[in-house]
Amino acid sequence: MPDADLIKLxxxxxLELAADMPATDPIAAPHASVRKRSPLCGSTVTVSLDVEDGRIARYAQDVKACALGQASASVSGRVMLGLTAGDVRRGRDQLRAMLGGGPVPDSPFDGLEVLTPARDFRNRHASILLALDATVEALDQAGDQTRCAP
Known part of the structure; x- marks a missing residue:
């Protein structure tokens, strides 16, 4: 990758977002916890959460990723509380579409616009999607648990 492309990316x-990660305090006995890994670069994100009345009530993330994955987790981690599984799934799908050349995700995920320069770097997309992929899977897990609860 040429130096000019790296500077743009x-x-x-x-870098500011990557250095300012929200929601890093662990949750004791979360309803669900999911670890996702990007096989291409080795980035990992673990998301733990609690759900109440169909919405994220508590959210924590442990992010070991490149700066792009960290920035994505930083933006999304700031808006998770109060969201439904549908909200997060829609944000994840809109981020994937944006990386493919589509529009910026709707609010509350519109801050992911900062990652538009990564469109041209397909090898970074999996890392950028990790936090939202892990959150969707954790929400699915939490929903399964609440449906099975006595």
Whole structure:
């Protein structure tokens, strides 16, 4: 990758977001916890959450990813509380579409616009999607648990 492309990709805003990770305090006995890994780069994100009345009530993430994956987790981690599984799934799908050349995700995930320069770097897309992929899977797990609860 040429130096100019790297500078464009790793903007100051992306690096600021990567350095300011929200929701890092662990949750004791979460309803669900999911670890996702990008096989291409080895980035990992673990998401733990609790759901109440169909919405995320508590959210924690452990992010060991490249700056792009960290920036994505930073943006999404700030808006998770109160969201439904449908909200998060829609945000994840809109982020995937944006990386493929589509529009910026709707609110509350519109802050992911900072990652538009990564469109041209397909090898980074899996890392960028990790936090939202893990959250969708955790929400599915939590929903399964609440349906099975006595």
């Amino acid at each position: 790793y903007s100051g805003r992306i």
